[in-house]
């Protein structure tokens with residue numbers, strides 16, 4: 001694992017966008033693994049400006065997002081589909097049909113999850129996976145537990161995550177209790193992973209990631225087993 005410790009959020013966003021832009025330039029038909037949450041928003045803004053200035057084009061790129069609430073309609077402004085359209089897809093030249101998210105309204109969530117893993121495989125696998133991190137160390141919606149699940153699957157959200165994510169909803173009651181998420185195995189199949197973290201609320205999770213231990217009670221610690229992971233964080237999240 002390689003740590004890049006930045007002075008502030010802006011620096012994190014610029015650094016992450018540079019790495020993604022390099023990939024898009026060298027492989028225009030790349031497969032991007034994208035994340036939601038507030039952390040990658042700055043990176044997406046940088047990518048939008050690189051696209052608008054003509055530095056990079058997403059015209060041949062394909063994307064797969066990590067997760068989606070369940071059940072939720074794509075028109076709900078708290079859905080991750082809505083978030084991705086609003087914060088990235090509507091502002092860049094990626095064809096909408098090249099963007100993929102798990103269907104939060106799938107009648108058969110298990111079949112939806114299996115088909116999603118299959119589609120990623122058929123697309124050639126994810127070239128670069130962007131990750132945020134929950135304050136409890138969750139990755140996508142792989143929550144701390146005794147066991148983690150490798151493939152894409154339906155999962156319940158922990159109280160901590162419901163509480164953390166309730167800031168985006170009118171009240172905590174409205175946060176969906178379930179999600180469809182890429183599993184640790186699906187995430188690990190990515191050729192390269194960049195994890196972004198900022199602020200003191202992530203310091204404990206990142207501290208565990210910096211230690212030598214691997215534990216399912218902090219799913220992010222499994223990233224120590226992946227051969228190409230870069231963590232881009234600020235000093236607060238790094239614990240300095």
Ligand code: GLP
Pocket residue numbers: 035036037038039040066067131132133134135138139140141161165
């Ligand atoms: C959600 C998402 C995660 C994300 C996390 C952190 O729970 N499922 O993919 O990493 O929130 O979000 P934020 O970046 O807003 O702290």
